Amino acid sequence: MPCSLLILNGPNLNLLGTRERDIYGQETLEEIISRCSAYADKAGITLEARQSNHEGDLVEWIQQARGVHQGIVLNAGAYTHTSVAIRDAIAAVDMPVIEVHLSNIYRREEFRHVSLISPVAEGGIYGLGAQGYLLAIEALAARFALKN
Amino acid sequence: MPCSLLILNGPNLNLLGTRERDIYGQETLEEIISRCSAYADKAGITLEARQSNHEGDLVEWIQQARGVHQGIVLNAGAYTHTSVAIRDAIAAVDMPVIEVHLSNIYRREEFRHVSLISPVAEGGIYGLGAQGYLLAIEALAARFALKN
Amino acid sequence: MPCSLLILNGPNLNLLGTRERDIYGQETLEEIISRCSAYADKAGITLEARQSNHEGDLVEWIQQARGVHQGIVLNAGAYTHTSVAIRDAIAAVDMPVIEVHLSNIYRREEFRHVSLISPVAEGGIYGLGAQGYLLAIEALAARFALKN
Amino acid sequence: MPCSLLILNGPNLNLLGTRERDIYGQETLEEIISRCSAYADKAGITLEARQSNHEGDLVEWIQQARGVHQGIVLNAGAYTHTSVAIRDAIAAVDMPVIEVHLSNIYRREEFRHVSLISPVAEGGIYGLGAQGYLLAIEALAARFALKN
Amino acid sequence: MPCSLLILNGPNLNLLGTRERDIYGQETLEEIISRCSAYADKAGITLEARQSNHEGDLVEWIQQARGVHQGIVLNAGAYTHTSVAIRDAIAAVDMPVIEVHLSNIYRREEFRHVSLISPVAEGGIYGLGAQGYLLAIEALAARFALKN
Amino acid sequence: MPCSLLILNGPNLNLLGTRERDIYGQETLEEIISRCSAYADKAGITLEARQSNHEGDLVEWIQQARGVHQGIVLNAGAYTHTSVAIRDAIAAVDMPVIEVHLSNIYRREEFRHVSLISPVAEGGIYGLGAQGYLLAIEALAARFALKN
Amino acid sequence: MPCSLLILNGPNLNLLGTRERDIYGQETLEEIISRCSAYADKAGITLEARQSNHEGDLVEWIQQARGVHQGIVLNAGAYTHTSVAIRDAIAAVDMPVIEVHLSNIYRREEFRHVSLISPVAEGGIYGLGAQGYLLAIEALAARFALKN
Amino acid sequence: MPCSLLILNGPNLNLLGTRERDIYGQETLEEIISRCSAYADKAGITLEARQSNHEGDLVEWIQQARGVHQGIVLNAGAYTHTSVAIRDAIAAVDMPVIEVHLSNIYRREEFRHVSLISPVAEGGIYGLGAQGYLLAIEALAARFALKN
Amino acid sequence: MPCSLLILNGPNLNLLGTRERDIYGQETLEEIISRCSAYADKAGITLEARQSNHEGDLVEWIQQARGVHQGIVLNAGAYTHTSVAIRDAIAAVDMPVIEVHLSNIYRREEFRHVSLISPVAEGGIYGLGAQGYLLAIEALAARFALKN
Amino acid sequence: MPCSLLILNGPNLNLLGTRERDIYGQETLEEIISRCSAYADKAGITLEARQSNHEGDLVEWIQQARGVHQGIVLNAGAYTHTSVAIRDAIAAVDMPVIEVHLSNIYRREEFRHVSLISPVAEGGIYGLGAQGYLLAIEALAARFALKN
Amino acid sequence: MPCSLLILNGPNLNLLGTRERDIYGQETLEEIISRCSAYADKAGITLEARQSNHEGDLVEWIQQARGVHQGIVLNAGAYTHTSVAIRDAIAAVDMPVIEVHLSNIYRREEFRHVSLISPVAEGGIYGLGAQGYLLAIEALAARFALKN
Amino acid sequence: MPCSLLILNGPNLNLLGTRERDIYGQETLEEIISRCSAYADKAGITLEARQSNHEGDLVEWIQQARGVHQGIVLNAGAYTHTSVAIRDAIAAVDMPVIEVHLSNIYRREEFRHVSLISPVAEGGIYGLGAQGYLLAIEALAARFALKN
Helix, strand or coil: CCEEEEEEECCCHHHCCCCCHHHHCCCCHHHHHHHHHHHHHHCCEEEEEEECCCHHHHHHHHHHCCCCCCEEEEECHHHHHCCHHHHHHHHHCCCCEEEEECCCHHHCCHHHCCCCCHHHCCEEEECCCCHHHHHHHHHHHHHHHHHC | CCEEEEEEECCCHHHCCCCCHHHHCCCCHHHHHHHHHHHHHHCCEEEEEEECCCHHHHHHHHHHCCCCCCEEEEECHHHHHCCHHHHHHHHHCCCCEEEEECCCHHHCCHHHCCCCCHHHCCEEEECCCCHHHHHHHHHHHHHHHHHC | CCEEEEEEECCCHHHCCCCCHHHHCCCCHHHHHHHHHHHHHHCCEEEEEEECCCHHHHHHHHHHCCCCCCEEEEECHHHHHCCHHHHHHHHHCCCCEEEEECCCHHHCCHHHCCCCCHHHCCEEEECCCCHHHHHHHHHHHHHHHHHC | CCEEEEEEECCCHHHCCCCCHHHHCCCCHHHHHHHHHHHHHHCCEEEEEEECCCHHHHHHHHHHCCCCCCEEEEECHHHHHCCHHHHHHHHHCCCCEEEEECCCHHHCCHHHCCCCCHHHCCEEEECCCCHHHHHHHHHHHHHHHHHC | CCEEEEEEECCCHHHCCCCCHHHHCCCCHHHHHHHHHHHHHHCCEEEEEEECCCHHHHHHHHHHCCCCCCEEEEECHHHHHCCHHHHHHHHHCCCCEEEEECCCHHHCCHHHCCCCCHHHCCEEEECCCCHHHHHHHHHHHHHHHHHC | CCEEEEEEECCCHHHCCCCCHHHHCCCCHHHHHHHHHHHHHHCCEEEEEEECCCHHHHHHHHHHCCCCCCEEEEECHHHHHCCHHHHHHHHHCCCCEEEEECCCHHHCCHHHCCCCCHHHCCEEEECCCCHHHHHHHHHHHHHHHHHC | CCEEEEEEECCCHHHCCCCCHHHHCCCCHHHHHHHHHHHHHHCCEEEEEEECCCHHHHHHHHHHCCCCCCEEEEECHHHHHCCHHHHHHHHHCCCCEEEEECCCHHHCCHHHCCCCCHHHCCEEEECCCCHHHHHHHHHHHHHHHHHC | CCEEEEEEECCCHHHCCCCCHHHHCCCCHHHHHHHHHHHHHHCCEEEEEEECCCHHHHHHHHHHCCCCCCEEEEECHHHHHCCHHHHHHHHHCCCCEEEEECCCHHHCCHHHCCCCCHHHCCEEEECCCCHHHHHHHHHHHHHHHHHC | CCEEEEEEECCCHHHCCCCCHHHHCCCCHHHHHHHHHHHHHHCCEEEEEEECCCHHHHHHHHHHCCCCCCEEEEECHHHHHCCHHHHHHHHHCCCCEEEEECCCHHHCCHHHCCCCCHHHCCEEEECCCCHHHHHHHHHHHHHHHHHC | CCEEEEEEECCCHHHCCCCCHHHHCCCCHHHHHHHHHHHHHHCCEEEEEEECCCHHHHHHHHHHCCCCCCEEEEECHHHHHCCHHHHHHHHHCCCCEEEEECCCHHHCCHHHCCCCCHHHCCEEEECCCCHHHHHHHHHHHHHHHHHC | CCEEEEEEECCCHHHCCCCCHHHHCCCCHHHHHHHHHHHHHHCCEEEEEEECCCHHHHHHHHHHCCCCCCEEEEECHHHHHCCHHHHHHHHHCCCCEEEEECCCHHHCCHHHCCCCCHHHCCEEEECCCCHHHHHHHHHHHHHHHHHC | CCEEEEEEECCCHHHCCCCCHHHHCCCCHHHHHHHHHHHHHHCCEEEEEEECCCHHHHHHHHHHCCCCCCEEEEECHHHHHCCHHHHHHHHHCCCCEEEEECCCHHHCCHHHCCCCCHHHCCEEEECCCCHHHHHHHHHHHHHHHHHC
16 A cells, blocks of 8 residues: 655744754755655655644644545644644544654753643654654654555 | 524534544534534524634634624633633623533543633533533523523 | 432532622522422432531442432532542442532632542533532433433 | 834734723724824834734744834734744744733733743833833834934 | 620640640640630620531531621631631631631641631731630720720 | 550541452451451450541541550541641650551552651551551551560 | 830831721821830830831841840731841841731732741731731730749 | 923942943943933923832832822832832832833843732833833823823 | 562661661661561561662662562662662562661651652552561562462 | 764663563564664664663763764663763763654653753654664764765 | 952841851851951952841942952852842852852751852852851962962 | 871763863863872871762762761762762761862753752852862861861
8 A cells, every 4th residue: 555644844844944044954844845755755655745834724634634644744843832732633533643843842942842742643753853854754654564 | 582602612623423432422513513403493592603723713703703692602622721812702702601521621631621711711511521512502591591 | 210319519508698699699509409309300300419518428428329329419619629538439439420610610719720529520510500500410311311 | 224014913902992991991903003003104114014813824924024024013912821833933033023012911810921922022011001012113113223 | 795706626626735735835725715715704705615626517617606706716727728618618707717826837847837717817826825815806806896 | 564556447448348449459348357356366456446437537536546545557548638637636646656558549649649647657558458457557566565 | 024025117017007008007107106105005015116128127126136125026018028138137036026917918919928937936916907016015925924 | 290200220220331231231320311311301201210229228219209200110120020028119109110121031040030010010111221211201201191 | 389579678778777777777787687587487488688779780680580589578768769760670570569668758858758669569668667678578478378 | 984873771671572562562672783783784884782770881881982983872761861960971972862762751651751861962762662773873874974 | 469359248147156056156257257367368368358237238249349359258148049139240240259158058948948149159168167268268369379 | 086088979070171171170080189189198188089970889988988088078970969879878977078069050950950969968069160179178177177
């Protein structure tokens, strides 16, 4: 069965590469997604990527992933620390979600140290920059390979 | 005067009956609303029901209820625990709001034990499943009967 | 099978209607119980009601309800916030308990925002005045109807 | 160089002058903005004003202000206390933001005492009613005058 | 109008003079009450004194004081720190209550530093030994003299 | 001198063996006490056992133990976590008290992790089921043997 | 030996009777002191009274009381809740200090519920208005009578 | 009626312009006050300015402002975070007080995030440097203009 | 099957009987172990005892007990309050562990009131001195007798 | 330049595959390391792996890695949550460290939610089982490739 | 360049040697200063010493030390734990300050465990009695020797 | 009697002078110890110095110091904040221990602000670099001189 993954990015990640580059790196979101696609293509994985600054959009995209995708790579950005709604959406869909953070959130403000997403995610990766997305895709791919 | 009520449902409640049934029960949101409508019809109450995963939608629907409805039955879902905006909207409209939760939120994660809605609601019902909606409608109906 | 319910009231509720009427309403406890009985009669439900200012009495009445009643409507008053003993009694008897509070406890002092009863109750109703008792009886009745 | 400012208002501020007038004052948002415009006109400042109940809208408007406006006057309303996403948007755009609150938030509920916006704002004004907007415009104008 | 006062003593105060004398002093409760009576007699005040180790007894005695006594001197002992029920009883009866503690509770264990009674009492006296009772009677007497 | 011990059991312990057997074990309180008596008889120890759901009863029985018994085995049940009055009674009587808990209270709800009794008890035993009572008797017996 | 007492009043108490009369009463500080003096005269007690808005003044007056006065009646006002220096001064002088508060500080803001003075005071009186001063003098007088 | 305002500055503000200029700016306190006076003169406002490192001085100057000035601009410096006495003085005088902070106190140490002054101030301005004083004067002037 | 038990003692317990005898008693660790061995011999139990000041040693000894011993008596000393590693070792081996403390840890510093061991131990004994070890052995012996 | 990595494993990880398999997975530590070596070989990376239950060993191995290895993959096990010493060692060596956890530590006990290692690590991976080690090696490899 | 140091002592330190000698030692402040002077003389250091019970005095003396002294030895006494104003004064003057405490403040009340001074001091000495002053002078002397 | 002192250094202090020199200074541990020895030699003091990264080593060295040394200079490094075992060892040996920290731990991470060692140490020195060791030796020398 071909594997399809969804990459979701939360608020302000559309600004990547154009703001606070010392924290978030030089690449734009488009460049990162493009790298992910190239990577996925080689592995025979279909990839869809979306970004929104609206909490409700992320909730709905997670809901709609059921039956369409086999896993989600989620960088919920600022909503990581405040959104019970996204957490509930993840708990509701029966699908592995891998949490990704570009920066090392544990070196930043106290309120960024707690993620509401982590307890419902399968696992997560922090502080490894754009490569975190690639590793997350690889992890999901390995997981499905194992099952098939 | 005919009585009109608004039933508002927050994030992920559109998934009712299709996810985590041991927590939230077997009925879909449509079935619950349908039961509510049948109940309201008998009591001569007009009913309107809406659901959104967007915090801002709920804020606006509460604002617009003034002059249109006489009361609101609100299950704010995950926003119960995070939305000061919905709380402020309730405080701003001069209308009784009854808070409903399908599950017993006090048996779940710590962060679900605090509701930002409760202090501005007229009252509330938790843990009685879909029947909570019917009881809330009944409570509002009784209240208006008393006033008329 | 005929259904029998027990209504238990905790400390100071014997003063209802005679004290702090702006918080607790105009009706005396006798008048509320009387309304409950009328309601129960129509529904073919047997009702027994007791009040005590002693924590130990409430513990024992809950214990003794086993095999005699099918459900309990409990307004534990001040003991709601301090009694682990009542909580344990509820957990020990295999019977649905519905928690009722006349006032909106979430608008009052901080220490009234936490109920030790809620996590062991089936569900609860707050802030709807004396009608909360009627709704609780209705909820238990519906539950038993469902089972029979 | 002509100066252009953006005034952003968050949830429920569209109800100004029609709700809780003892807290928020008698003027509608339109009237306040109109006063601001008159004030700005005299000072040769271009003004644009927007309001939304959606967190994501505010995030996006702040993002889009880069290159268009020289400063932002922000009353984030209820999102002041809950939105890390708006905070991140402010941190991401290289532009002075002045936080305004109509009421004295330190006299109100505990949860309104902490602003997630303040640490990333240039400065702020609270409790001075609609005049707070005018003073914020004046502060930004003075700042740009200084630079030119 | 003749003035009648009620002196209530809570758990373990029946052991006064026989236990932990370095903390609570040498006098028995009987001796203290006897001193109070002599003092009251001179001032033309009727005095009734009761002690119980049962929280519910104290709740009921406070309830029954209405219409019988004009004020209460209350040493709730250990229940000072745990009884919301006694607090509610005081709030329910329209009568001045003066809180008395023999020892300086602020030099003792942390949990004795908070009194649930204080916010509903008229005032209080701590750390002045048995004389605290006399001063409380004097305070109530002065208060009634003022009113008459 | 013949040794006499008092075994006190608090609220809901009269239900032992009939409720929540996975937590509290299969034996009834009568069976446990009977085992204790047999054990005591062999060791020439007189044993008296009481149970009450009333905090005040436990306070009084502890007070009355002075001059009658040489030690107390106390399972205060739910009052372990809420009763300052029982704590004060123990501090007031000059007699070793050994605290017993059938279950491992540290594996249960957070509020059961703190005992108000422990700091005034001689020592304690938790999580060893009914055998905890026998070990407590043995500990007191050994202690008195040492002194005689 | 003739007894001499010092009455110390802290910040803002010089405004008594002229500000916030619903909280602090109608009498000016002069009138209260005058009542105290009359009372003391009858009892053969010498009285000295001082007020300052400076923490350092209060520290020094307490230090200087040694060898001059036999006891201190102290209403430290706002410094009650913030001054470790006054606390240390009290601990340093070997003399009974009675803490007085005109209002019931436990009904006011949270930060007024904790007194740094209480643990080093002999005892204290709260919420009994100006009479609190008289009762404190009486308590010290009785104490010295007892010793002589 | 001519308007007279009092500008009060707390501890260490006498060092302005000579210390930590990156935090507090380049101007000395004299220069700021001088700018304020020029501004006030134009608006027909009388201005008096004082600075002290003594908490008691600030308390007394606030007390003495009654009947002399119509409003106070207060930068309490370090006492903002520790002085209940200044807070009480503000509450005691019936006069609008506007709190000013030169720096953005919310970007600094945690203990500077809480102001004891804010809840009793009319409003406040932070992080706008010396201009904050001018805006505060303007706000008070507008307020009095409104009333006259 | 012959029963073999392991007694483990943590840091500083090698000093028993030679330091702080008022807290820990007069016996040396050797004397206690010797008493335990005599007791075990009679009961046909094999006993091995070890002590270490190194957290890692205790972790390894617990790991190695699998298949060699049937139960562990553990006094982890200071590591009780800080070692997640020992806790994990206990959770990893499928064997009953009984926690022993010589002193009443609940009468000592706050940080000694929490044990990381208790939630993974079968049960525990505190404050009964060296006898606690004997009782723990007895408890394990009884447990195995029951199973055989 | 050939790349050499060090894989360090903390307490109890030597039991992998033999204990609590539902949490930590089926593979032994040897099998995981063996998979890592195969993976590293292909990528031309030298790998050294060590495990210890002693905090001090881990501290020393990290110290000694300087000049020998180019990066560290660290699963500090239980010491993750308690060891400031390991944290300091990481901060002292100028070398990227990637934190790995087999399980999702955010679904487990509260005390496992905080890592003392994270703020000094380059980044981390949790909840992805043994694959987490492979991804960490890949991340370090990519990093060095980038630099060369 | 000759070195000049300032020794500042806070509230109640003028009582040294005359109060609580078990905590603070037998020497008077004069004797300690005298020892310091003798010590300084030998080292060719000029010494000035001051004591005040007024927070504002300490603030001003620290301010005035600039350009006059090269370092400060500060025992702020009770103000150590409450004075942000002294902390700010230290931060404002560009001069090394060494904090001295006669007693071991970490063995005393909880509120004495936190020093507002420490984070802005160069370093500090606690619990070494009057010798702490000498060591602080020595440390400053060594520091200046190093620089010259 | 000749005086012998033990200098103990905890984890990572073997890296001194080679890591994070801005925090810990330029000298290696060998150089510091060498300076200490020279200093001790002059004063006729015997010195022994040890360093370990193992908590258990430090515990044992402290235990073994009894009868061999007269005092200990202890820089426990990271174990300062986590080791109850070292604290207990200090409490167990009857010998003055002086705590030394090279850096100002109160300017660093929050978790470094609390020392478990301080309450059992005689006194301590922080933030004075390597000189702190010399001052500690001097303090102990002075102390023994005083006694002899």
